[in-house]
Amino acid sequence: MGTIKVTDLEGNTHEIQATEGLSIMENIYDAKIPIKAACFGCCSCSTCHVYIDEAWIKETGQPSEEEEDILDMVVDLKENSRLSCQITYNDALDGIHVTLSEDTKTD
């Protein structure tokens, strides 16, 4: 167990308990912070798009080719854009800070 800091669309930052082995998206969802995640981790929708805090970019690694394809469909892409369903939470990510993008809006 560790924590993830999640800044929501209103700009409020929540510190949530994170479970190893679940993706960052699943951890956010479990913590009941609204995130659309329409395909629930199938890397098909981009509605789990988050911005990774600069300090953590190295730790999260490179997006796969499949993730890059979906990132093509993100409207407000930044250099620190990632799909939160494609990053599995582990100890090395304890304390990671992510900011939800507009794509995650539930409606």
Added chain:
Amino acid sequence: MTDHPLNIAEPGIGPIDSDMIIIGAGPVGLFAVFEAGLLDMRCHLIDALDRPGGQCAELYPEKPIYDIPGIPVCTGQELTDGLLRQIAPFDPIFHFNQQAQQLEKIEQGWRLTTSEGTVLQSKNIVIAAGGGSFVPKKLPMQNAAAFENKSIFYAVRQISAFAGKRVIITGGGDSALDWALNLQPIAEHVTLIHRRDQFRAAPDSVAKIHGLIEAGKMDLIIGQINTIYGQDGKINAVGIKKTDRSEIQLQGNALLVFYGLTMKLGPIADWGLNLHENLIAVDTEKFETNETGIFAIGDICTYPGKMKLILSGFHEATLMCQQAYHYAFPDRKLIFRYTTSSSALHEKLGV
């Protein structure tokens, strides 16, 4: 696709009366046509997409599904095609490329009007809207809305509108590439903008695009649009941030944006139905909403224990039809039959 051509209606027709209007031609809406058909109810289906299948066809046509009872594995598209074959005997009428917009109570039931002005009437409205209506993703810039459908477009309605224009197209999928190829011969100039030099599109289109670029007949800029310049609905340039973080301006008078589709609940939210976090509350006997004759099935509905699975949607569709039958044919008695042995059902199925 299927062996049977779909019965697709012209936009803007009506009023047409039918036994059931289904909003959403996803897997659950399609299966509802089957269950309704067994009970002699003829259906109309409305979808914002240009084809049936909902999420299965739009988000994962080629990905596998393993939990359809009796089908160990099939792709999203295969499931859609199978459902279309299954419902073919009931010949439903499809209204594509339009959104169910307005719903009003009339003496004989409900009247529904779509974004294309199609008017349908029925005693039974079935909302099988899934995660919402598929709509194009829009540019994030604040001022972009002021140009929409004037000089910024998320779909092409008339190719001729782009004749002689300096067209800028952004996106990296099939839509972006297909339109770049289609508009190149008639536009004054076409520039394609994409965030990376790889496209997730048909290899043939990608090859053609590279051919045109090498021949100097089209430009490709690797970067992202971050500013829109123009006034009175007319753009005259866009600002582009390139991968090396330098910024450039590109002149143009039409911008086409193809960032794919997203799902939005849309007008259904204003129909006076009980909603829980954008889902429609129903009972688990009839899957009816707080309004008589309005049902919700599939991903869009919620009740204690609801799971967003295709198989659950199939069950919901089946029970819903039992109640809808009583509204469609108040004088008839509903008799339970199996498809295996009922000659009456075999006749309907044409087997």
